[in-house]
Amino acid sequence: MVTERVEVSIPPLRGRATGERVILGLSIIVMLLSVLLILLVLMHKGKGGGLSDMFGGGVTSSLGGSSVVERNLDRMTVGFGIAWIVTIVVLGLLINRGM
Numbered sequence: 001m002v003t004e005r006v007e008v009s010i011p012p013l014r015g016r017a018t019g020e021r022v023i024l025g026l027s028i029i030v031m032l033l034s035v036l037l038i039l040l041v042l043m044h045k046g047k048g049g050g051l052s053d054m055f056g057g058g059v060t061s062s063l064g065g066s067s068v069v070e071r072n073l074d075r076m077t078v079g080f081g082i083a084w085i086v087t088i089v090v091l092g093l094l095i096n097r098g099m
Contacts, residue, residue, distance in 0.1 A: 019094065026091045033084040040077045045070060
């Protein structure tokens with residue numbers, strides 16, 4: 001019985017195509033982080049007199065967020081903000097490098 005070996009060659013992911021994929025992926029991540037940041041900022045409880053009052057943040061109720069929820073929301077907002085900034089910087093460096 002004779003078995004035949006078939007080799008399949010897959011072109012390496014190098015050069016310009018990979019750089020463009022990375023830039024596209026980072027651009028999509030920046031867009032998603034931007035939408036998440038907008039939603040997180042709008043979820044913050046208004047401290048009075050700001051734009052959040054226009055969206056109903058000025059209405060006081062007993063169901064308002066506790067301090068733990070507010071702290072977690074603050075942490076998430078800062079975390080997503082730092083991730084957004086890092087992604088923007090990396091994206092800018094890749095674009096300037098000419099990938």
